[in-house]
Amino acid sequence: xxxxxxxxxxxxxxxxxxxxxxxxxxxxxxxxxxxxxxxxxxxxxxxxxxxxxxxxxxxxxxxxxxxxxxxxxxxxxxxxxxxxxxxxxxxxxxxxxxxxxxxxxxxxxxxxxxxxxxxxxxxxxxxxxxxxxxxxxxxxxxxxxxxxxxxxxxxxxxxxxxxxxxxxxxxxxxxxxxxxxxxxxxxxxxxxxxxxxxxxxxxxxxxxxxxxxxxxxxxxxxxxxxxxxxxxxxxxxxxxxxxxxxxxxxxxxxx
DNA sequence: CAGGGTTTCACTCTCCGAGA
DNA sequence: TCTCGGAGAGTGAAACCCTG
Numbered sequence: 001x002x003x004x005x006x007x008x009x010x011x012x013x014x015x016x017x018x019x020x021x022x023x024x025x026x027x028x029x030x031x032x033x034x035x036x037x038x039x040x041x042x043x044x045x046x047x048x049x050x051x052x053x054x055x056x057x058x059x060x061x062x063x064x065x066x067x068x069x070x071x072x073x074x075x076x077x078x079x080x081x082x083x084x085x086x087x088x089x090x091x092x093x094x095x096x097x098x099x100x101x102x103x104x105x106x107x108x109x110x111x112x113x114x115x116x117x118x119x120x121x122x123x124x125x126x127x128x129x130x131x132x133x134x135x136x137x138x139x140x141x142x143x144x145x146x147x148x149x150x151x152x153x154x155x156x157x158x159x160x161x162x163x164x165x166x167x168x169x170x171x172x173x174x175x176x177x178x179x180x181x182x183x184x185x186x187x188x189x190x191x192x193x194x195x196x197x198x199x200x201x202x203x204x205x206x207x208x209x210x211x212x213x214x215x216x217x218x219x220x221x222x223x224x225x226x227x228x229x230x231x232x233x234x235x236x237x238x239x240x241x242x243x244x245x246x247x248x249x250x251x252x253x254x255x
Numbered sequence: 256c257a258g259g260g261t262t263t264c265a266c267t268c269t270c271c272g273a274g275a
Numbered sequence: 276t277c278t279c280g281g282a283g284a285g286t287g288a289a290a291c292c293c294t295g
Contacts, residue, residue, distance in 0.1 A: 009284085023261060036285055038262055043283090055261080 006047045008080065011073045013040040014052060018070050021060045081164065099128045101137040101149035105228060105251065110150075134203045152203055171211060174232070174249055175241035186241050187217055194240040195219045199226040208243050 017026040017037065027037045045052050052066035062070060098118075102111050111131060118127060132140070134151035141149050141161060153163060173183045181191045197219070198205040205224075212219060223240065225231040228248055235242055 007283095024259090032284095033286060034261070035263080035287080039284075042262090060261095 006044060007040075008077070010040045010044040010047075011077060013037050014044055014066075015070065015074060015077060017041060017053060017060065018062055018066065023060075095122065095125050095147075097126050098122070098148075099146045100130075101140055101146045101151065102129060102131050103134050103137065103149075103151045104131045105152075105248065114150075135201075169245040169247045171208065171243055172246055172249060173241065174235050174244055176235055176238040178238065179241070187219070189219075191241075194223065195221045196223045196225060196231055196234055196240040196242040197221045198228075198231065198242075198244075199224045202226070204245070204248075212243075 013026060013030055013032065016029040017023065020026050020029065023034050023037050023041075027034045030037065032040070041053060048065075048069065050065040050069075051063050052069055054061045054063050054066075100118075102114065111129065115127070115129060118125075130137075130140075130146070134153065137146065137149040137151040138153065138161065140146040150166070152169070173186055175181065175186060175193070179191060179193060181193075185191050186193065186195075198208065200206075223234070225234065228244070228251070231242055231244070232248070232251075234240060
């Protein structure tokens, strides 16, 4: 029997806090207030009888017990989310009309395969598929112009939207192959190679900017690029280095 | 010392079980 | 079936703590 006080809600809050290292960010992510997050963590720690988070440092870090608990609780949450997703798909099977948005990053590879799968599994449904930026897709779902969208998010709760996580896409540094420098050299500006950033209007630009400012890293940039593939092509030609995601990097293999 | 972030406290609301 | 009381989860306000 699971101990009294160990709740899915508590575990979800714990996972958010473990990922962000801040009660404020975990609150934004879960849609709760800061006191509620703090209370959930206290209850969880009391229930398991161990300190899971080191509250004395900023950002907060997991204790050894917290690391162990997170490893198992993440699996449990993943199973619950998977179950929710499968039930959602079962709901969709009876639909006759579906307006679906897909992030433009997936235009070439994922979208055609998704269309094939949907056509097979929802034979009686008419589809309208659009590709756009994550920001626009999320707005379209909020405006009820789309039923569902596959998009990137910053993890914060959005009014009126239900988010079902599909994948995590960590940030990575991408530099020209001929450059012999590590991440610290690039971030510290010791290579002389310019930083190429995404256009400020894009969701990923804001996420990268937040991460950098969280670590007190201030990078000036001569270039702001709207197209991901153009950005990767510029890196491949040695014009500069950039920060992108592992999915983004994989899509640029041809460079 | 100021500002941002966290915790504590007091209170409200909702849900659920027990008893009439 | 209805009422009542307890437990749990939420909030806002205020105090406290940490960092630059």
